Amino acid sequence: MHYLKRRRSPQRNVVTWFQRTNQTAPSLLPEVPQGSHHRSHPMDPLASPAHGWFPAPPPPIYCCTLTPALVAKAREELQEKPEWRLRDVQALRDMILKEQxxxxxxxxxxxxxxxxxxxxFDYDRALELLLNYHAGRKAWPEVFQDLKPSTVKHVLDLGFLxxxxxxxxxxRYILCLQPGKWKPNDYPFVDNVRALYLTLEKLIQPEDTQVNGIVILADYTGVGMSQASNPGPFLAKKVVSIxxxxxPIRxxxxxxxxxxxxFKGIFAIIKPFLKEKMAERYVLHGSDVRSLHRNIPPTVLPGQYGGSAAHLDMSAWSRMxxxxxxxFIVEFCQPDPLEGVVLPEDMLLEGEAGGGPEEDPFRAVRSQLYYCY
Incomplete structure (x- = not known):
């Protein structure tokens, strides 16, 4: 049975990746006792700036922050059993140490x-996701190299997200995207992806988000041919794949x-890369805010979307x-995590055929976009 398959006997022989690779940990990281199965989180949450409306990063040593209601939800939807939680983590940790x-x-x-x-809590699929998480960074260096908020401040100040x-x-927190604010002549599309990834990294920190997932609200006001055709199918496939x-976000x-x-042309580019379950989660509302309110209640929406919440301060998330x-410097500006790692041939984004920065973004989609336009 799948339930039994995922409960492998854990072993208690764990060291950090810094110790396993005989490297000296960067000075920003705290020391970890030899043989400890806990590695501290890179940042001390108490040292992080306080933002009252968004949770702080998790504590260095894991302590469950879920409410009883969310514990029950995680048990029902995610097969997470509190009494086995750390045993499951240890089992995944052992798989990583043994297989990678x-x-x-x-x-x-x-x-x-x-x-x-x-x-x-499927160990094998969780390990595959972890490898994909790192493989995506290796396959798309223009996104992940020197990835930190200051390098995408122009995107954040623009209000793209x-x-x-x-x-x-x-x-569920609501990620608001406004692609119409981006103009291709201002900066490369890949900067939008960088800002999006940093946002997802921040959103996934709270355990509440890990259980509840997120909702995306994309306002396509002002989107025209230049924005629609610029990424092209190759970049669209990369974004969707990641x-x-x-x-690790729902x-x-x-x-x-x-x-x-x-948008019919835009969605035609994206849809072939979407899994059926994800494609079914796309809801098109047009200009009908009543339709939007059936999915997102007006109490959490700003006035521009017919809601009763305060006006959206686009700079708040930028400051966050x-x-x-x-x-983020500690998290992303480190040596290549996949150096010396042999990945399966079918690993995410490895050996993608065709395409590249020099490909014509209009090829294969130009006629369809013009038809819709």
Missing amino acids: PNLRTRLDDAFLLRFLRARK SVLPHPDPSG LQDGF IKAVNIINEPRI LLDCEEE
């Missing part, structure tokens, strides 16, 4: 729990509002990320 001994990855409980929850300050009644198969719904006629600059 050269992988440089965090091994602390809080980090590994993200991957277990995203794959409903933000996070609504209040979650919906299901406890979100679906390379990041995207529960994607609400599209104010989409122009050209910029205040966490050091945290």
